[in-house]
Amino acid sequence: MKNEGSSILIKRFATAFLVVCASASAILAQNAAPAEESALLYKISGKNLAKPSYIFGTIHLICPKDMFPADVLKGYLNQTSQLILELDLSDPAIVAAIVKGSTLPDGKSVKDSMKPEQYAKIDTMFKSYLGISYDLVQTMKPSLVSAMLFRSPKVVGCQGATAYDTFLADAATAAKMPISGLETVEDELAAVDSQPLDKQIEDLVKVADDPEKTFNSFKELYSAYIKQDSKGLYKTTIVDGEMDKAMKTKLLTDRNAVWLPLIEQNISSRPTFIGMGAAHLGGDDGVLHLLKKKGYKITPIRL
Numbered sequence: 553m554k555n556e557g558s559s560i561l562i563k564r565f566a567t568a569f570l571v572v573c574a575s576a577s578a579i580l581a582q583n584a585a586p587a588e589e590s591a592l593l594y595k596i597s598g599k600n601l602a603k604p605s606y607i608f609g610t611i612h613l614i615c616p617k618d619m620f621p622a623d624v625l626k627g628y629l630n631q632t633s634q635l636i637l638e639l640d641l642s643d644p645a646i647v648a649a650i651v652k653g654s655t656l657p658d659g660k661s662v663k664d665s666m667k668p669e670q671y672a673k674i675d676t677m678f679k680s681y682l683g684i685s686y687d688l689v690q691t692m693k694p695s696l697v698s699a700m701l702f703r704s705p706k707v708v709g710c711q712g713a714t715a716y717d718t719f720l721a722d723a724a725t726a727a728k729m730p731i732s733g734l735e736t737v738e739d740e741l742a743a744v745d746s747q748p749l750d751k752q753i754e755d756l757v758k759v760a761d762d763p764e765k766t767f768n769s770f771k772e773l774y775s776a777y778i779k780q781d782s783k784g785l786y787k788t789t790i791v792d793g794e795m796d797k798a799m800k801t802k803l804l805t806d807r808n809a810v811w812l813p814l815i816e817q818n819i820s821s822r823p824t825f826i827g828m829g830a831a832h833l834g835g836d837d838g839v840l841h842l843l844k845k846k847g848y849k850i851t852p853i854r855l
Contacts (some may be wrong), residue, residue: 554692562632571723582772588778590676591852592830593628594840595707598849606631606821607839609779609830613702618778619719626723628853632823636815637717639740640733642725651739654696656749661690665753673760681706681763694752698759707767708774720827734811734828746802751794777830780854805837812842 555689570641597604606628611849629635629726638647656662663671674684681704689697705711724731811828833840 573708591854592777592833593853593855594627594782594833595851595853596843596848597851599847601819601848603631603823605824605826607815607828607833608640608716608825609833610715610720610827611774612715612717612718613708613713613832614774614778615708615713616775617710619716622719622723623744624855625719629723629729629825630721630727632729632731632825633823634818634824636721636734636824636826637720637827638734639717639737640731642720642731643719643733644808646737653737653741654693656691656693659691659748661692661696662686662692662729662753662756664749666757670757670760674756677701677760677763692755693744694749698756700766701759701763702770707770709771717827719824724825733812734814735807739807743802743807747799752814804831808832808837808839808842811839814837815843816846 594607595604598605608625608628640828666674671686678684678686678689678701681701689700700707703713721731765827811832815824815826818826829840832838844850
């Protein structure tokens with residue numbers, strides 16, 4: 553039973569890693585203009601591309617009942633010849649790399665940096681939402697572990713929540729389509745690690761002080777996402793967001809700039825389906841605007 557419990561915990565943690573690295577930025581903020589007209593899927597054409605490519609803004613935690621029609625999304629995927637995600641989910645070593653890189657250094661524990669009453673409040677929150685003690689994950693980086701909370705049925709609204717990343721990777725694998733990543737686990741961890749440990753702990757304590765405030769913000773974003781409501785996403789992520797400028801730069805702006813040449817290289821060589829957290833698409837520093845500046849035509853598609 554112990555091994556089975558550990559396996560489940562690792563799977564939860566790996567999914568949480570995707571949530572915090574790729575869509576925590578969407579849950580929090582992006583200081584820029586909203587994305588194109590209400591859509592999450594966009595066609596990339598022009599600039600002498602032989603065939604169009606597609607870019608899809610994902611949310612990394614969604615109930616199966618709320619997903620867009622699988623046949624429609626697969627239809628656009630099948631018009632391309634490769635899939636690119638933030639991480640290459642076809643790599644069998646990815647979960648081990650995530651867990652290894654998510655442990656606090658030098659045997660540290662979050663418990664050592666908290667008042668007993670703060671730790672007790674966080675432990676109560678984890679037991680309430682996930683049915684586990686925080687003792688099981690106290691040696692993990694708080695910003696990553698806290699993302700596990702969003703998997704709770706009390707938050708996301710269902711058992712067995714999944715991710716579009718997984719759906720797309722499975723569909724591409726079934727179609728024998730190559731899959732690659734825009735970055736490595738180490739790259740994503742570096743973005744997370746740019747936030748000092750004491751700030752990560754401070755943020756986790758704030759969540760424990762008022763869990764419903766954080767989870768209600770996620771629910772608003774979730775609702776706007778499934779409606780393909782770009783204005784609603786803008787309000788939730790920017791107007792009501794709390795991410796500081798430095799973290800926004802690390803999680804969004806810098807990564808978008810690094811990804812752009814990789815995207816250009818791939819769409820120039822073959823039609824490509826690209827999936828990335830929806831927060832990366834909009835705004836002056838967003839991928840859609842950067843592609844437009846390069847001369848590509850961006851066409852929104854309602855699913």
